[in-house]
Amino acid sequence: MIRYTLKCSDGHSFDSWFKSADAFDALSRRGLLSCTVCGGEDVQKAMMAPQVKKKSGAAETAEPAEAPVSLSGPATQMEAALAAFRKHLDAHSTYVGSNFAQEARSIHLGEAPERLIHGEAKPEEAKALIDDGVPVAPLPVMPKARRN
Structure with missing residues (x-):
């Protein structure tokens, strides 16, 4: 690696x-x-400075070593905000998967109980919802099932 x-x-x-x-x-x-x-x-x-080990085993670099970066946690404020958004979304919204367009339309028409939902829609389905006045918006996060 x-x-x-x-x-x-x-x-x-x-x-x-x-x-x-x-x-x-x-x-x-x-x-x-x-x-x-x-x-x-x-x-x-x-550009990166190579790490060359001394005989004693200590690494020597051309520049002072930076603090290690955690690859598992958010590295920027934007990543932290997106992580908080994902957590809020998972806690306060129901994932309806590929049934999003049908569920959103049913809620809008009063045929299903009003609740917060999120899911996946094909572009033509999303356009049809918008054309019909159903309030929808794209989300800047992947569905939980598709996250790493």
Whole structure:
């Protein structure tokens, strides 16, 4: 495994792990890398100082070592806000999956009890809901079942 510091064209910097240098190159060529902050797809390796171990086992770097970054927790205020939003959504809303359009329309027409719901809709279903005056909005988070 190899850890690279990456940078997008908007200047956001983040770290990611790859199986090998070749794995990074293959993903990059296929356009499968994106910025963890803005989602931009123009991602490149940032300049990094190599770590060289002394005989005593201590690492020596060209620059002072930065504090380790937790890859499991939010790295930015935006990521923390999205995590809080996900938690609130899961606690106060019912996930209806691919039945979202039908459920939203039923609630809007008074055929189903009023409650907060979230789910997935095809673009044409979402457009039809909006055209019919059903109040819907896209969410900036993935459904719980599709999160890593």
